Amino acid sequence: xxxxxxxxxxxxxxxxxxxxxxxxxxxxxxxxxxxxxxxxxxxxxxxxxxxxxxxxxxxxxxxxxxxxxxxxxxxxxxxxxxxxxxxxxxxxxxxxxxxxxxxxxxxxxxxxxxxxxxxxxxxxxxxxxx
Amino acid sequence: xxxxxxxxxxxxxxxxxxxxxxxxxxxxxxxxxxxxxxxxxxxxxxxxxxxxxxxxxxxxxxxxxxxxxxxxxxxxxxxxxxxxxxxxxxxxxxxxxxxxxxxxxxxxxxxxxxxxxxxxxxxxxxxxxxxxxxxxxxxxxxxxxxxxxxxxxxxxxxxxxxxxxxxxxxxxxxxxxxxxxxxxxxxxxxxxxxxxxxxxxxxxxxxxxxxxxxxxxxxxxxxxxxxxxxxxxxxxxxxxxxxxxxxxxxxxxxxxxxxxxxxxxxxxxxxxxxxxxxxxxxxxxxxxxxxxxxxxxxxxxxxxxxxxxxxxxxxxxxxxxxxxxxxxxxxxxxxxxxxxxxxxxxxxxxxxxxxxxxxxxxxxxxxxxxxxxxxxxxxxxxxxx
Ligand SMILES: [Zn+2]
Numbered sequence: 279x280x281x282x283x284x285x286x287x288x289x290x291x292x293x294x295x296x297x298x299x300x301x302x303x304x305x306x307x308x309x310x311x312x313x314x315x316x317x318x319x320x321x322x323x324x325x326x327x328x329x330x331x332x333x334x335x336x337x338x339x340x341x342x343x344x345x346x347x348x349x350x351x352x353x354x355x356x357x358x359x360x361x362x363x364x365x366x367x368x369x370x371x372x373x374x375x376x377x378x379x380x381x382x383x384x385x386x387x388x389x390x391x392x393x394x395x396x397x398x399x400x401x402x403x404x405x406x407x408x
Numbered sequence: 409x410x411x412x413x414x415x416x417x418x419x420x421x422x423x424x425x426x427x428x429x430x431x432x433x434x435x436x437x438x439x440x441x442x443x444x445x446x447x448x449x450x451x452x453x454x455x456x457x458x459x460x461x462x463x464x465x466x467x468x469x470x471x472x473x474x475x476x477x478x479x480x481x482x483x484x485x486x487x488x489x490x491x492x493x494x495x496x497x498x499x500x501x502x503x504x505x506x507x508x509x510x511x512x513x514x515x516x517x518x519x520x521x522x523x524x525x526x527x528x529x530x531x532x533x534x535x536x537x538x539x540x541x542x543x544x545x546x547x548x549x550x551x552x553x554x555x556x557x558x559x560x561x562x563x564x565x566x567x568x569x570x571x572x573x574x575x576x577x578x579x580x581x582x583x584x585x586x587x588x589x590x591x592x593x594x595x596x597x598x599x600x601x602x603x604x605x606x607x608x609x610x611x612x613x614x615x616x617x618x619x620x621x622x623x624x625x626x627x628x629x630x631x632x633x634x635x636x637x638x639x640x641x642x643x644x645x646x647x648x649x650x651x652x653x654x655x656x657x658x659x660x661x662x663x664x665x666x667x668x669x670x671x672x673x674x675x676x677x678x679x680x681x682x683x684x685x686x687x688x689x690x691x692x693x694x695x696x697x698x699x700x701x702x703x704x705x706x707x708x709x710x711x712x713x714x715x716x717x718x719x720x721x722x723x724x725x726x727x728x729x730x731x732x733x734x735x736x737x738x739x740x741x742x743x744x745x746x747x748x749x750x751x752x753x754x755x756x757x758x759x760x761x762x763x764x765x766x767x768x769x770x771x772x773x774x775x776x777x778x779x780x781x782x783x784x785x786x787x788x789x790x791x792x793x
Contacts, residue, residue, distance in 0.1 A: 279535040287540065308541055314651075318453035330773060334562070334660060338546060342531040345546045353547045353606075355655040365542050365655045373607070394477055401439060401545065 284397055291401035292405045294384060297360055298324040305362040306361035328384040329407070337373045355384060356404055370405040381407040409443040409506040411629035413639035414789070416445035417751045422620035422739030430520035431476045437621035438477045438516060445625045447634045451510035456497035456517035457743035459532045460486075463523045465693055472517065490536035491737055493517065494746025495647070495776030495785030498624065502642055502787075505719035507627050517744030518621040518779060529617055533742070536693035536779040538653035542635060543575040550614060550693070552654045552780045556557075556784035557695035559660040564710035566698075568608070573717040574697045575612055575656070575736045579720075582733025584763035589618045589739030599694075613694035615734075620741035622748040638758045644788035646672030654780045663781030666703035670775070673786040674705075677771075681705030682715075684727050685769040686756045688749035690777035691734045700775055701729070704786070723766045731756060731764040746776035 289295040290308050297309035301318040307326060312319055314367075334353035338345070345351070353367040368376065369387060382404035389399040418440030425433060430636035434455070442448060453474050461467045470484030487497040494517035501515035521529055530550075534543040535550060560566065570730040576596055582588035594612060625635075632639030648668035649662025651657055657664075674680060681704060689704065701712035706727050707720075714722065721729035732738045735745060753772035755761040772789040 310695065314656075333655075334555040334559040336609075337604070338548055338549040339603070339607070340530060340550065340552050340605045341527060342534050342543070342546065342547065343527045343547055344531075346527060353551050353555070354662075355546070355697065363655045365545060365547055365653070367545055378558070393613060399544075403545075 279392065281397060284399060285286040290387065292401060294326040296324055296326045298399045305360055307362050307364045312320040320354050321356065326362050327358040330382060332368070332376060332378060332380045332382060333363065334366060334378060334396065335376055344392065354404070355381065367403040368405065369403040375406060391405050410508060412502050412614055412633040412642045412753050413629040414624050414642065414750070415627050415632050415635040415639055416441045416625040417623065417754055418444065418624040419454060419587065419748060419751050421587045422618045422741055424522045425619040426522060427518055428619070430460060430466065430656065431472055433619055434473050434516060434518040435476050436623045436763060437623045438473070438514065441514065441623040441625050442477070442635060443766040447512060447625065447635070448478070448510040449483055450514050452504055453479065453514045453516065454483050454497040454500045455486050456493035456746055457486050457490055458490055458493050458498045459535060459742070460520070462532045463520060463537065473608060477672060479604060483595060487720040488743070489783045490748060490778035491742050492681055492783040493743035493774045493777030494748070494783050495787065496549030496783070497775065498750055499645055499647055499785055500745060500788060501626050502645060505628055509626055511631065513626045514623060515626060516621065517747035519741035520619045521617045521741060536782070540653070542653055543659070547757055548606060550609055550652045550676045553693040553696060554606040555654065555766070556660050556780060558701070560695055560699065563661050565619065566655050566710065566713050568600055569596055570717055571694050571698055572596045572613065572712060572714035574691060574694050575599055577716055577721060578691060578730050578734035578736040581731050583649055585732055585738070588733040589616055590733070590738050599628045601612055608658045609693055609695070615736050615740035618739040618741050618747065620739055620744045622744050622751050624747060624754070626682060637793060640754045640757050641790045641792060642787060644673040644677030645786065646676070647783070647785040649783050650781055652782045662709070663699060663703050663777065663780050663784060665766055665784035666777070666786070670704050670785040672790050677788040677790065679771060679788065683771050684773045685771050686728045686731060686753055686766050687773040687775070688730055688732065688752050689734070689775045691730060691736050692740060692777065696777065697734065704773070704775055728766040731766065733763060746774065746785060749776060749791070750772040753789050757789055766767070
């Protein structure tokens with residue numbers, strides 16, 4: 279991949295920047311230009327919550343390209359405290375500890391490497407609040 | 409709009425066809441259909457395919473296939489909507505005939521998955537998800553469906569044992585069809601002791617990787633008798649979309665696009681779910697099939713797995729489902745699946761479905777899903793009296 283493809287995602291992947299509809303108040307990750315709820319185009323950038331809870335999750339045993347060395351790993355849908363949902367890896371935990379509703383908070387982690395000399399991708403993961 | 413009929417079908421066995429290239433695979437299915445209808449020229453070709461660009465580094469499939477099946481310069485185009493590519497190709501073909509633009513149309517589907525290795529197929533399938541915000545972080549297609557299974561079981565309290573009865577049913581059906589990829593029976597115990605692919609989904613709850621091609625020939629209903637004694641009418645169709653990303657859905661236990669597409673199709677065909685005799689549904693994973701049986705209106709929410717365990721989707725039950733083995737056991741060559749489903753329903757309505765023939769089947773339905781319910785097509789077929 280080219281560097282710009284990842285570079286332009288940095289505000290979202292490093293700092294959880296989303297958008298909020300100034301008409302109905304719904305928040306989105308990633309940011310959108312049109313609100314799915316009310317159809318308005320009046321959305322503003324917003325910093326999303328860094329804490330939330332697990333809605334559902336899976337433990338991946340058969341990885342896609344680039345994730346072979348990380349299996350098994352946990353992927354979850356997280357609902358942030360501001361109501362926004364996103365998908366994230368859940369790190370620093372044993373899968374057995376997790377339940378629907380488990381509280382989690384955002385951490386900054388390496389996501390994967392692109393070969394030996396390619397880009398190293400960083401971004402958010404979430405970990406359980408102990 | 410003109411009424412549209414299916415006048416011929418063609419298909420290959422779903423298998424790991426190591427000896428066949430994607431063009432040879434498609435040619436085999438297409439020639440079978442052209443020969444059946446005794447036609448050598450057509451007006452247009454629509455081909456469902458999801459990832460020939462990834463697996464073969466080959467796009468521009470329309471012209472490649474038209475060229476190799478000997479057609480003289482018809483418009484030909486690939487239609488892509490992930491797992492619903494075949495269903496969407498069928499929809500395009502029906503629209504072309506119904507509108508009066510074309511008379512003889514070939515609708516095909518082809519996928520050649522065994523040209524790449526396992527992690528590549530996992531990556532290719534993940535292209536049906538939101539690449540930047542799901543696949544990027546390591547979410548696989550199986551993992552997304554596994555999250556749906558967990559949410560569904562949490563909400564309705566349905567056991568693994570009950571959900572496993574759907575793949576068992578599909579293998580039972582496939583065991584009587586030599587064109588199925590896995591024509592053998594399995595047990596609930598075997599499903600529950602197979603390894604996890606993405607928890608809580610196990611290997612024997614997931615459709616396999618395979619190669620296949622399927623083809624339908626369409627023409628206006630009023631001209632169908634020129635080509636066949638047993639035309640099958642396409643009596644209704646609907647298609648709908650939802651968010652591409654699973655995490656953006658408010659309810660993870662239902663596919664809204666199935667409900668919407670089915671409603672449109674039932675209305676167009678003037679039927680209710682109870683009128684359907686045979687149905688081919690999109691059981692890419694056990695849970696996908698269970699949810700689809702509910703969203704199509706055959707069973708109440710939370711009750712489909714129990715109904716399956718009671719034999720209600722076997723021939724002779726409430727509605728005969730996946731008599732070709734479904735995605736699980738017929739196989740799921742992704743972009744061809746929607747066309748394979750239609751082939752089986754047409755054969756059932758003709759009374760030509762072999763050992764799984766449902767006596768007197770008059771109305772059939774196919775439901776084809778792209779992504780995790782991001783795109784859904786529903787088609788309804790009717791035998792002419
Ligand atoms: Zn809004």
